Amino acid sequence: MKLTICLTLLGVGALSLLNTARAEGPPQTLPDGPEKPLLVAMCSGCHPAEAVLGHQNPPKYWDKEIEHMIDRGAKGKPEDFEKIAAYLKRNFAYVPGTVNLPDGPGKAELIEVCSKCHNPDIVVTRDGQEGLRTQWASTIERMIRKGAKGTDKQYDLIEDYLTANFDFIPVPSYLPEGPGKKVLEKECGGCHGVALFLGRHESRDAWGRTIENMIGRGARVTPADMELMADYLTKFYGPDNLIR
Numbered sequence: 001m002k003l004t005i006c007l008t009l010l011g012v013g014a015l016s017l018l019n020t021a022r023a024e025g026p027p028q029t030l031p032d033g034p035e036k037p038l039l040v041a042m043c044s045g046c047h048p049a050e051a052v053l054g055h056q057n058p059p060k061y062w063d064k065e066i067e068h069m070i071d072r073g074a075k076g077k078p079e080d081f082e083k084i085a086a087y088l089k090r091n092f093a094y095v096p097g098t099v100n101l102p103d104g105p106g107k108a109e110l111i112e113v114c115s116k117c118h119n120p121d122i123v124v125t126r127d128g129q130e131g132l133r134t135q136w137a138s139t140i141e142r143m144i145r146k147g148a149k150g151t152d153k154q155y156d157l158i159e160d161y162l163t164a165n166f167d168f169i170p171v172p173s174y175l176p177e178g179p180g181k182k183v184l185e186k187e188c189g190g191c192h193g194v195a196l197f198l199g200r201h202e203s204r205d206a207w208g209r210t211i212e213n214m215i216g217r218g219a220r221v222t223p224a225d226m227e228l229m230a231d232y233l234t235k236f237y238g239p240d241n242l243i244r
Contacts, residue, residue: 035087042076056094056124099124106161113150134220136162180232183225204234
């Protein structure tokens with residue numbers, strides 16, 4: 001179950017960034033429970049189990065998420081996956097109308113524009129993404145294509161509000177320190193985690209092609225960040241490096 005939950009991705013190292021809205025929504029740490037050791041053991045092979053922090057989703061979403069992770073190679077007994085699903089549904093469930101949206105510029109615009117189609121507190125699900133500004137912009141653009149009615153000023157305020165209150169929370173990755181680490185965690189952690197790099201030793205050209213492939217799949221990486229990422233991966237995960 002590689003829990004994309006990776007849904008990339010959000011961790012213990014960023015708990016201090018969780019604001020009141022998050023505290024009133026999803027837990028700030030992994031809650032205790034009989035299934036917690038299973039979650040940590042089965043998910044940590046691909047990404048930190050803390051990746052679920054900052055997320056709330058409907059129960060059916062967690063079922064689909066686990067199925068998706070099994071399809072991608074997660075190993076475990078059926079009864080163990082059922083226990084993990086029960087843990088997630090109990091502790092990270094989204095119940096419409098129960099989220100207290102934080103006050104701030106853009107809140108009124110969010111309620112006015114979004115309430116015409118759905119409960120505005122659905123933003124706690126993060127639209128299945130990790131809360132980057134570019135991702136919220138894409139969400140707003142999609143809503144406009146679906147018929148959302150608002151002004152450019154309202155959309156700008158909504159984007160600012162969502163980015164400020166439901167933004168990216170970095171996942172602890174345990175990668176070695178160095179220039180490019182934060183960029184790598186932010187750009188890669190939101191989709192699949194960074195454990196995929198472990199054990200790989202590629203040339204800089206090969207890492208560059210990997211990054212280009214991710215961009216082709218929707219990763220939003222600037223040319224400057226691409227260079228930083230390629231440099232970092234080559235330094236620590238190059239053909240002559242011994243990091244495993």
